[in-house]
Amino acid sequence: xxxxxxxxxxxxxxxxxxxxxxxxxxxxxxxxxxxxxxxxxxxxxxxxxxxxxxxxxxxxxxxxxxxxxxxxxxxxxxxxxxxxxxxxxxxxxxxxxxxxxxxxxxxxxxxxxxxxxxxxxxxxxxxxxxxxxxxxxxxxxxxxxxxxxxxxxxxxxxxxxxxxxxxxxxxxxxxxxxxxxxxxxxxxxxxxxxxxxxxxxxxxxxxxxxxxxxxxxxxxxxxxxxxxxxxxxxxxxxxxxxxxxxxxxxxxxxxxxxxxxxxxxxxxxxxxxxxxxxxxxxxxxxxxxxxxxxxxxxxxxxxxxxxxxxxxxxxxxxxxxxxxxxxxxxxxxxxxxxxxxxxxxxxxxxxxxxxxxxxxxxxxxxxxxxxxxxxxxxxxxxxxxxxxxxxxxxxxxxxxxxxxxxxxxxxxxxxxxxxxxxxxxxxxxxxxxxxxxxxxxxxxxxxxxxxxxxxxxxxxxxxxxxxxxxxxxxxxxxxxxxxxxxxxxxxxxxxxxxxxxxxxxxxxxxxxxxxxxxxxxxxxxxxxxxxxxxxxxxxxxxxxxxxxxxxxxxxxxxxxxxxxxxxxxxxxxxxx
Amino acid sequence: xxxxxxxxxxxxxxxxxxxxxxxxxxxxxxxxxxxxxxxxxxxxxxxxxxxxxxxxxxxxxxxxxxxxxxxxxxxxxxxxxxx
Numbered sequence: 330x331x332x333x334x335x336x337x338x339x340x341x342x343x344x345x346x347x348x349x350x351x352x353x354x355x356x357x358x359x360x361x362x363x364x365x366x367x368x369x370x371x372x373x374x375x376x377x378x379x380x381x382x383x384x385x386x387x388x389x390x391x392x393x394x395x396x397x398x399x400x401x402x403x404x405x406x407x408x409x410x411x412x413x414x415x416x417x418x419x420x421x422x423x424x425x426x427x428x429x430x431x432x433x434x435x436x437x438x439x440x441x442x443x444x445x446x447x448x449x450x451x452x453x454x455x456x457x458x459x460x461x462x463x464x465x466x467x468x469x470x471x472x473x474x475x476x477x478x479x480x481x482x483x484x485x486x487x488x489x490x491x492x493x494x495x496x497x498x499x500x501x502x503x504x505x506x507x508x509x510x511x512x513x514x515x516x517x518x519x520x521x522x523x524x525x526x527x528x529x530x531x532x533x534x535x536x537x538x539x540x541x542x543x544x545x546x547x548x549x550x551x552x553x554x555x556x557x558x559x560x561x562x563x564x565x566x567x568x569x570x571x572x573x574x575x576x577x578x579x580x581x582x583x584x585x586x587x588x589x590x591x592x593x594x595x596x597x598x599x600x601x602x603x604x605x606x607x608x609x610x611x612x613x614x615x616x617x618x619x620x621x622x623x624x625x626x627x628x629x630x631x632x633x634x635x636x637x638x639x640x641x642x643x644x645x646x647x648x649x650x651x652x653x654x655x656x657x658x659x660x661x662x663x664x665x666x667x668x669x670x671x672x673x674x675x676x677x678x679x680x681x682x683x684x685x686x687x688x689x690x691x692x693x694x695x696x697x698x699x700x701x702x703x704x705x706x707x708x709x710x711x712x713x714x715x716x717x718x719x720x721x722x723x724x725x726x727x728x729x730x731x732x733x734x735x736x737x738x739x740x741x742x743x744x745x746x747x748x749x750x751x752x753x754x755x756x757x758x759x760x761x762x763x764x765x766x767x768x769x770x771x772x773x774x775x776x777x778x779x780x781x782x783x784x785x786x787x788x789x790x791x792x793x794x795x796x797x798x799x800x801x802x803x804x805x806x807x808x809x810x811x812x813x814x815x816x817x818x819x820x821x822x823x824x825x826x827x828x829x830x831x832x833x834x835x836x837x838x839x840x841x842x843x844x845x846x847x848x849x850x851x852x853x854x855x856x857x858x859x860x861x862x863x864x865x866x867x868x869x870x871x872x873x874x875x876x877x878x879x880x881x882x883x884x885x886x887x888x889x890x891x892x893x894x895x896x897x898x899x900x901x902x903x904x905x
Numbered sequence: 906x907x908x909x910x911x912x913x914x915x916x917x918x919x920x921x922x923x924x925x926x927x928x929x930x931x932x933x934x935x936x937x938x939x940x941x942x943x944x945x946x947x948x949x950x951x952x953x954x955x956x957x958x959x960x961x962x963x964x965x966x967x968x969x970x971x972x973x974x975x976x977x978x979x980x981x982x983x984x985x986x987x988x
Contacts, residue, residue, distance in 0.1 A: 357966055358966050422941075424938075424939055424940055424941030573946060573948070574948055574965045574968045575966075596946075604949045604950070604953065606953075818946075838928055838929075838930055839930070841926065841928075841929070842929060842930055845924070845926075845929070846940065846942070849942055849944070850940065850941055854944070855941065855942075855947075857925055858925070859926070
């Protein structure tokens, strides 16, 4: 594939077939809206004009906080059209604590220094109210309006003269910590990834992608957005806020438009299987699906079985459920299971896996067997190896840190040369994920660091601990937050242990309620289990830090039975 | 069903199944959705439970803080539909 820039590719596609529908916006409460390539280009040029009027220029960071999907799409590409660097952030929901939001904005303003904050008519007021007033790096706020009435003469437009090695976009994880590490990706890296990943799944312009994924997340932004639009395919798009209340929307969208590909985090397989009623699936036909791809959080075999059992009558069995291992730092995909086959399951000896960190194959039916789901072979151009703690290469079936190298890596963590340097070892990007290789297939076991993945989103435990530490009665810094795998929901529950002084039952009840409130309002997650413990209970590392996974094991062994919903808890054999 | 016993049933369900903390002091007028106490992933569960146990169907488009945000409001909404 010839390396282009995002604007060049979009213009090429539009000039080639302006009347082809490339986007269908689905809503829970109003009719679908279709957009042709021509319509999209007109909207992009309008948004680019509005951003330029606000002062956006090549190389500027444009942070986008918008709710309206059409405006969001136009603003993202409008910024790219100017050679500016778009970065989509989630908009603040009403539950969010304004002080907390301002604090994370300050972190972003000081480090990334956005020139423009692009918002829309729906969230403009809220966004303005949440900006840290008086800050010296305050960006210009531009409210982008969905105007695209002006006629566009396609023949006379020429794409801006950008370099494929320019930074095309930034991706952030959520929370205060995530906002301090923007993954910067070049046009070249994006196209190289789309090419390699496209080969792995046999992607063509005839594919129809259906997605509810948020665009501030790599799976939503790359697989569920850039992949179809930069390859000339059609994208059927809905908002995560609509989908989470009306999950059957996804099935209807697939059915109505003969959808072929869909990416979902593991929890969504459980969610769809458990929460859609038969009456909401009347007339639905999912037989057009080539693959529904499980990606971005640990894959549970049981989730695939649950989904296949529920949706086989509608046309999706196990053979259509695939798995992908992906990360923002490689743009998206690292490995992918073959389309059209059930993901391979590796049966390994549990004792050996936990005791020796070796995944020894065993026969089915034997006792003490761990069933691990493959994430497939590395995609074209991707090299994967497994390293021990001293960065020595490990042989097949030995568990260690997964390291990757490819022609489509991040350019840098934006304005963070320290973090960029720390992430690599002799050209290999250290993923922080633990896993092993077997027959060239990548098996991912969990995180080396204490990161939580809840519903596909990365959540930093230190952010949750800081929130809990603000509650009166909790010893600041004497808190441990961690994930507890829950097979019922297909994702992790958030658990938290906090040291308190008081021994009064009533005070404990209030402290628990306050911690719950502080985390609900200050983060993207809800805490499920809160344990209060006396002073001195928490295990600390030799350097005096609270050891999260050790405390998780301690609390679960002391209070086993407090929560019935946690069988099959993996051991912490990858504690780093 | 009297609103009192309705509220008691809802409180029991919400603290036990949604918050998973039966001892949580959930007040009649505590904001549930706008405060994030009920996260968006649990909203569909609430609707399914209400339909199965109280016979009232809450449309997906009504699953937001404008329709109900507190236990009192949810109970009133259900009582009204049960008439």
